[in-house]
Amino acid sequence: MVRKLYDWKGGAQLDEHSKRKHKILHEYVLQYIVVRCKHPHQPRFRFAIVDGFAGAGRYAGGSPGSPLIFIDRVKAAAEAINLSRAVEGLPHINLECHLILNDADSSVTSLLMQNVAPILAEVRETSKNLQIEVSFLNEPFESAYPKIKAILTSAKITNALFNLDQCGHSYVERSTILDIINTYQSEIFYTFSIQSFLAFLSRTDPNLLLSQLSFLNLPIREIEQLNFPMSNERWLGTAERLVFDAFQVCAPFVSPFSIHNPDGWRYWFIHFAKSYRARQVYNNVLHDNSSAQAHFGRAGLNMLSYNSRDAEGHLYLFDEPGRTTAVDQLRDDIPRLLSKKGEALNVLDFYDGIYNLTPAHSADILSSLVGHPDLRVTTKSGGERRKANNIKVTDTIRLNPQQTFHRVLLPAGIR
Known part of the structure; x- marks a missing residue:
């Protein structure tokens, strides 16, 4: 699938599925920091946020992109945590965030620098318990990843939140996701198009694709050419199981939920985590932003253990x-x-x-x-x-x- 090019200079349009992703990121990042700063006498929290496909930071009309959302939420977290500590008579905590922003297009990164600069200046002036250091990179993510690792190693940072909001599917390898999870105390947000993912599986793991779509009784060559009914709820359940099976080896906790759009389930927004607590917080954030993501299957335990051919599964919109x-x-x-x-x-x-x-x-x-x-x-x-x-x-x-x-x-x- 050819990557969609955003006209950042002319004013990139903010699509509905991106709005829903941003809403979840907006809520989750603050909660991520709050949970990691629970110890009452913890003097500081050092962490990184890596935006692998950062874009220029602002869409047409001024809507913030993920880099600006991250800065805003880190600032809000620092203020909320220290206000709560002051009320309880506890010492303040210093947050030290290293923000790594990467985009393959150097002209896009130049715009991003311009959009980030005034917000960072405000943080430095108004947030005495927050330090944000920013690194800008200009490469395809897989090429940038070794440099990102070097930055984190040099800064001795082990806590990292990665946002990998790619277009298509082929810009982040599963082996890289696994390495991030194994190397850092990390969480990952990972976006891809389900259609490009199916094309990828048909080439690299046809047995997995065939096993999950066996109820269709079609050979792989016909599955490759299928125009899947993306708005069909049972198709959502089938795709969700495919996604989970493909990625469950990457992390102990994998949320295989799609972005809920009126025109069908075309984009997946997966959260990878190493602890139940991260998944617990993520589930709660999805319920606070109901209908942003969708699940088809069971609502209790064993959420994927339903039969595609029967009526056991139900649409779950949190x-x-x-x-x-x-x-x-x-x-x-x-x-x-x-x-x-x-x-x-x-x-x-x-x-x-x-x-x-x-x-x-x-x-x-x-x-x-x-x-x-x-x-x-x-x-x-x-x-x-x-x-x-x-x-x-x-x-x-x-x-x-x-x-x-x-x-x-x-x-x-x-x-």
Whole structure:
């Protein structure tokens, strides 16, 4: 697929799918920093944000692009965290951010420098507990990545958030995603077109493509020529499973959700993370921005374990109706999970085991554990938790000795 060229100088148009990505980035970056600065006596947090396809920073009409969103959110996080600490009588924290902005077009980077300069000047003047250092690079991302690694190594930075908002699919290798996850305490936002991804798989991994599309009973040469019905919900579910299978080796937690557009699911916005906590925060941000992304399948645990040919899957838009469905399914799924795990499970182990396989909000997961006829959550001392928001990772989820009859058997959909 030929990369779409934005007319940054003439005024690049901000597409709907980009607006939705930006909204999620806007919310998530602040939460990412807040979570990483939880320790009350932590004196500083050093981290990098790498924008691999940065663009010029502003779209037609003045809408900010991702580089400006990152600067704004880092500034907002520094202010919010230190205000909260001041109210609690805690020492302030210094944030040190190294922002690495790369674009293959040198003329685009020149515009980006102009757009970034006044905002950085304001940060230096008004944010005494925030330091932002910026590096500009001018190369295709794969060529720039060794230089990015050298910058991070030289600065002794291990915490890194990567935004890889490519057009098409071929500009970032899966091996590079794996290296980022293995090298840094990192998270990655990764964008691609599903059509170019299918073309890529047909050339490089035809067996995976055939296995996931086997229900069509078509040979690979016909699959390559298919005009997929991108607005069909079942196609969304099939594509989601393909994406998950292709990328699950890259990180412990992979969210294979597409950007929800009225004209169909054509762009995927994947979040890669190393910890359940990052995925937990990401799920919650998606619910705060409902309908920005879409999932087709189950709303509880084992979100992809449905059959493409039957009616088990449902469209999940991270909205209130979806959350109601999630709670209903979770209240069935969790006892079955515990039956397989030995009837008791530490909450931390529970989180580690489920968060790569559920789109659910953290509050819905917790509410499914209390007041349940088959479950109880106990503290380290043996007391019982009766409020969802009091549950801690050191607690234990246990099956009650007498379970309701309809939950004893494990249905085919829960593996």
